[in-house]
Amino acid sequence: MRIISGKLKGRRLRAPKNLPVRPTTDMAKEGLFNILNNLYYFDSISVIDLFSGTGNISYEFASRGCKSIYAIDANYNCIKYITNTAKELELNINTYKTDVYKFLETTSLQADIIFADPPYDFEVEKFLEIVDTVFDKNLLKEEGVLIVEHAKYTDLSGHKNHRYDKRYGGNVFSFFEEISQEDA
DSSP, rough: OOOSTTTTTBBBOOOOSSOEEEEEEEEHHHHHHHHHHOOGGGGEEEEETTTTTHHHHHHHHHHHHHEEEEESSOOOHHHHHHHHHHHHTTTTEEEEESSSSHHHHHOOOEEEEEEEEETTTTTTHHHHHHHHHHTTTTOEEEEEEEEEETTTTOOOSSSSTTTEEEEEEEEEEEEEOOOTTTOO
């Protein structure tokens, strides 16, 4: 795993092999951050990274200057790895070991970007539950975006908050935004 840009550009990280993860590929991650780079000033946004796994996405946001990053995962070893790596690299990443769905139901945090990378074998309903909860609980700041990573055979485009997909090989990022009154 490699950090693509920012103050830690080129830094390679080696996650323990026993973590139950599938890190976002460098190609897909680079494509995603090229899009986000045109939408946001990273030093002024907050991020919630759901199903954070190795912390791959959180490190990328931190390397680019995000000051407020929350990494959420239910796996103790994933959270331990992210916490230790963030400390070693002096990155301000707040970690929470909890079930993502429970976190979404109970949190009062809001973010400019919420990124979710659930297991690719989830049923569509489990993906959509994340989307529904984020919007029902008003967890995005004004003009915020929810990005859900999934496999190419999963279609989330029918959701009312879906805006567009970006595909990189077998990876797809679905972008969701709040519907404005004129869009409704």
